[in-house]
Amino acid sequence: MMSRKTTFLFLLISILLFITSFTPMLWVFEIPFISFLPFIVFVLCLVGCFVPSGLSRTLFYLFISFLGVSLPNLLVNKISITSFILTEYQGIKDLIINNSQEYSSNLSFFLLLLFLVSLIEIQMVNKQVLLVGFIIVFYLLLLNIFNDLSIVPNILLVIGLTLVTRNLLLMKSNKLFLISSVFIIGVSFMSVLLPTQKIQASILSFSAPYRSKIENKGLYAYINSRKYKEASSTGFDEDDSELGGALYDDETEQFKVVQKNPHYWRIGSKDTYTGKGWIASKDSQSQNSDFTDQLLIEKKNLVDETKEVIDMTFYYSKKYIPITYGDLIVKGTDNTSYFSQNLATDRIDSKESNYKNQVEMTIQELAISDEQLKSSSNKSPKSEIDYLQLPNNFPKRIEKLTKQVTKDKTDTISKVRAVEAYLKNNSELSYSKQEVSYPEEDQDYVDHFLFDSKVGYCNNYSTAMVTMLRTIKIPSRWVKGFNTGSVITKENDRDVYIIRNKDAHSWVEVYFEGFGWLSFEPTPTFNQPQNGNKKENKVKKETVDSKELKTKETNQSEKDDSKKIEKENEISKEKETTKNKKQLNYFLLILILILLCTLLLVVINNWFYVYTSVLLTRKNPPFEKIYHLILTEAQKKYPREKSMPLKEYAQIFENEYDEYKGAFIELTDEFEVQLYSNYDNAMILNKEKLFIVITQLKK
Secondary structure (H helix, E strand, C coil): CCCHHHHHHHHHHHHHHHHHHHHHHHHHCCCCCHHHHHHHHHHHHHHHHHCCCHHHHHHHHHHHHHHHHHHHHHHHCCCCHHHHHHHHHHHHHHHHCCCCCCCCHHHHHHHHHHHHHHHHHHHHHCCCHHHHHHHHHHHHHHHHHHHCCCCHHHHHHHHHHHHHHHHHHHCCCHHHHHHHHHHHHHHHHHHHHCCHHHHHHHHHHHHHHHHHHHHHCCHHHHHHHHCCCCCEECCCCCCECCCCCCEECCCCEEEEEEECCCCCEEEEEECEECCCCEECCHHHHCCEEEEECEEEECCCCCECCCCEEEEEEECCCCCEECECCCEEEEEECCCCCEEEEECCCCEEEECCCCCCCEEEEEEECECCCHHHHCCCCCCCCCCCCCCCCCCCCCCHHHHHHHHHHCCCCCCHHHHHHHHHHHHHHCCCCEECCCCCCCCCCCCCHHHHHHHHHCEECHHHHHHHHHHHHHHCCCCEEEEEEECCCEEEEEECCEEEEEEEHHHEEEEEEEEECCCEEEEECCCCCCCCCCCCCCCCCCCCCCCHHHHHHHHHHHHHHHHHHHHHHHHHHHHHHHHHHHHHHHHHHHHHHHHHHHHHHHHHHHHHHCHHHHHHHHHHCCCCCCHHHHHHHHHHHHHHHCCCCCCCCHHHHHHHHHHHCHHHCCHHHHHHHHHHHHHHHCCCCHHHHHHHHHHHHHHHHHC
């Protein structure tokens, strides 16, 4: 039997082990509410450590696992317990009866918790720490290899904690206790300081042939088809074939931009709508041109005369290079000197990984007014790509709605603005990342958004606008990239922006003959700083006085735009601050719960001492009750046969543990005197001896 100190340290190390190992598992399956994991692990380990009955443990495990899945949904998503149970019941029913291919994130989370419970049972009850460590390391290696994750520090820490735990079970001195604690700290630092990137690269290089074989067998495709379709994280994803579902913000930094003015950052476009999402047609994938040193993108005489130099530094390993609107000169300043441009989608890629690469852009922004665009027709560009494409079964009521929205408009730009305003300012439509559902299997994605759920984020609004415009024969396409990001500091006369995964965004481009592709923003709360359409732009030459007046008006307009952008940034920062406060509140709540559970653990661990001490503070302490508590605790140290007389047991116990100095024998004598003669003063005579026995038993 382990001492209390050993038990406490064993519990602490086990909790750290399971938190360290299961956090990346939740990352891989993109399960939200990772911040709740420490509390769930803490409570499950308490059950495994202190609940003796196997049946009771099982019931506790199931109850806590259910709470671990449901409670975050109730607190964060503000849904009722009834709604949660019914939704999950329907999902499981579809999975079993209808052979659905979709797992909900909650079911995935619950299955992971059952895996966690199994390991906790092996660790806490059976003390098979090496087996648990082997299972965890093996599984983490699989995640590391087949998901290209950098979780080597987690693996090293798990190995260290497993060895420490094994050493802990074998040690029998306080000196080893101290050594183990120091070793834990050492392992923690080693897992960070070791060259894990080289280890990661070696693992990936070694496993590359095996991963290729598995991929060719279709395993990855099968796993992706079985993944749940609920909450995912924000960020740029190449696969847009099935849109929908809730999103939670990912704060991972993607790139840094040093610039005077904020911009939207365009990566690419897609042209074929499937009814569920977007794919790139074959024609759009084959139109590539290569450039070295620098890439020039010209809009001829459609731009402002002012030039701006922008410096970009990338923190991601992918090859795409985000660009903005206007005349551009893209030049590599580090390892990037080779570019590939897709002429159909206007996507730019570098030859090598972009990680820590730098690019310099010289930009002249577009200067096109709506008045100029009124003369442009809605003729499609000369291309093999069909920018009016819609699925054969596209719902007719979307076309009917579009015609109703644009019924009073005669020119293309007015119709585009009408659809944009309808989506952006419609009080019946709500912007949300968390409350977005998937359409039914036979339901169109846009139809579901516009007429049923009426809740969505940028993908819903932008897809709706493109498809609505296509119903009235206006060529348009769906664009992905990043919004402006957040200002973090200044560098001379320029602002430094950080663009994170949470800034990933989608919007719309419409083709105007003679002007090309121009961008539009239908999503509420978003406004493109430079959307290519200036409200005031005279084509005819003016007199010197009128030019000066125009310059003043333009400067004032730019100031107004700048103030508007600053205000929007302030609002964005306020929202981010509010979100951070909410996250902090959840963190504090979890911390308080952990502290309360720790306090409960301490009380449980010292229950005998606490309870008997409380009984002794009474005016007339119940000696018989206290003696029975002492006897029960003594039998945990030295078992007593049922038929053995108390006096004989006390004598044997004292012979085994001489530190009691005869106090236990005297208490037993007094107990028998009180039991058989109803003598009431035993407590007065033996309080001191009671404290001796209680204190020794506590140890």
